[in-house]
Amino acid sequence: MANIDIQPCTWAEQQDELKAIRCEVFVREQHVPIDEEFDEYEVKCQHWIAFVHEQAAGCIRLIKEKDAWRISRLAVLAIHRQQGLGSALLNAATRYALSNKHRIQERIYMHAQTSAIVLYQKLDWQTEGPRFDEVGIEHQRMCFITSAENCERVFQAHVERLAYPNHYLQHFHTMAELSSKELLIYSQHLNEELFNQEPLIEALSLLARKNKHVHIRILVEDSQNLDLHANHLVYLLRRLSSKISLHQLTDKHHLSLDYFMLFDKKRLLYFNNEKHFSGFACYQAATEALPLIEAFEHAWEHLSHADMNLRQLRI
Structure with missing residues (x-):
């Protein structure tokens, strides 16, 4: 070429x-x-x-x-x-x-x-x-x-810039369909414009139920308002509690990490600015994902805890 x-x-x-x-x-x-x-x-x-x-x-x-x-x-x-x-x-x-x-x-x-x-x-x-x-x-x-496979071929290692909630929804749906093992989500407070939308909830539910090995982990800085603006997600978390885990970050000062969603350790949705939905999608980001995975795992084990209030959240 x-x-x-x-x-x-x-x-x-x-x-x-x-x-x-x-x-x-x-x-x-x-x-x-x-x-x-x-x-x-x-x-x-x-x-x-x-x-x-x-x-x-x-x-x-x-x-x-x-x-x-x-x-x-x-x-x-x-x-x-x-x-x-x-x-x-x-x-x-x-x-x-x-x-x-x-x-x-x-x-x-x-x-x-x-x-x-x-x-x-x-x-x-x-x-x-x-x-x-x-x-x-x-x-x-x-x-x-x-098809999800054709979409992945079209994108390959291309870095697709994203600027609206709908951009993230489109790629989340495709990446979830392609994936079969794991999803890591790190978010400030699970913005309702993205995480309370039916296309995302449906794709998340299908991924969680795809096979017995799938595990979805969600790490948030602030879950206090989750019951107010993410009702669909709360319902899914309660219904599929064995497949989807939520942790509340307790020490964010020791975590230097932008927000992201990572499927099967390689398909990446990244937020340069989560509030304004500015970031990118990349379907072949295994190398770039390594430091994100390391930081996420450390925060999950040492800087956060399971949100015990989740079962009490109103839906």
Whole structure:
């Protein structure tokens, strides 16, 4: 694979580069009328440009529709083909859609040129419906197969920046589905915007009941308000007390650690700022997780105790 740098951009920021690539590929090579190549959606789309040795070499765009995300205008200059740019661009757009979906059920689709169907199938896309003509070229609708395994392949070791509760919910659901052994959660007070949401509670419950070896440990700095704003979680803790444990931190001054959620010692949801839901997701973070695990284990054994009030919390 070439030295590829995929950069997100807006139409206003990079329209000259985007136009140049798409005019070369679609207008000149494929004879798409220029007035059909560019449309009113350009300013609403999230765009990406692939750079090879700092030269713009390919692009793609993504737009949010009512109940779906549509990827389109994937283009790679002829001189840079067969180097992995198309796959890298498609994965970048897919990652963005997966992280920003408002609901788990939202689909990611595209109208693929039939000549590229085999490539997309290798990247976990499947065809739907009949083939059709679009700007004089045969196309077919394709949808990304949103299984947990496919999501993990798309993200791999990529560090996906997160900024909203929904971002964390999406990745929590996927990571929980992929995991089968352990979940460590370290939180200040289990913010209700995340830990009282049904998608998280459902994913947590399914993970806890996946097999007899799963163990979920939750370490909190402050559990005093847990009964006031995390009722769904409290109910789950009481119902699955043999699989989910909660400890209250008693000596936070000797614990220098940011808040995080770690699945099976490698899939990491990290909070740079838990209050504002700023952080990142990484599906291959085993090395980065080692100091987090060590600090968590020390705090669990020596700086915290089981919350004996948990059984009395109101639900």
